[in-house]
Amino acid sequence: MQDSKATLFGAPIGDLGWFASLLIGAAAAFSAFFLATFLGIVGILIFNAETHRTVDLALSYRRGGVVVGITVLLLAWGYLGTLWVRRITRKS
Numbered sequence: 761m762q763d764s765k766a767t768l769f770g771a772p773i774g775d776l777g778w779f780a781s782l783l784i785g786a787a788a789a790f791s792a793f794f795l796a797t798f799l800g801i802v803g804i805l806i807f808n809a810e811t812h813r814t815v816d817l818a819l820s821y822r823r824g825g826v827v828v829g830i831t832v833l834l835l836a837w838g839y840l841g842t843l844w845v846r847r848i849t850r851k852s
Contacts, residue, residue: 766843774843781844785836793829800824 766774776784800820808815 773840774847776840776844778841778844781840782837785833785840788836789829789833792832793825796828797821797825 765772773784797820800823801817804815804817804820807813
């Protein structure tokens with residue numbers, strides 16, 4: 761029987777320590793924040809160009825980037841924390 765380990769794109773994330781899990785979760789949230797902010801800015805620029813209105817670009821940060829970043833941070837830390845706790849309790 762094959763041992764199933766958690767992997768992400770071939771990298772074993774089930775073997776990370778607690779600090780590495782925190783770093784990976786924060787890096788995922790950082791990336792998601794900037795991607796959501798970028799897509800929000802592009803969307804607002806297209807909307808402003810098509811409707812000839814002026815929507816504040818700060819909305820892409822407040823309503824898009826921050827919300828997505830915090831959501832991804834909590835989800836990543838929850839998932840990676842669960843993997844870490846499972847690994848620690850399995851060894852005991």
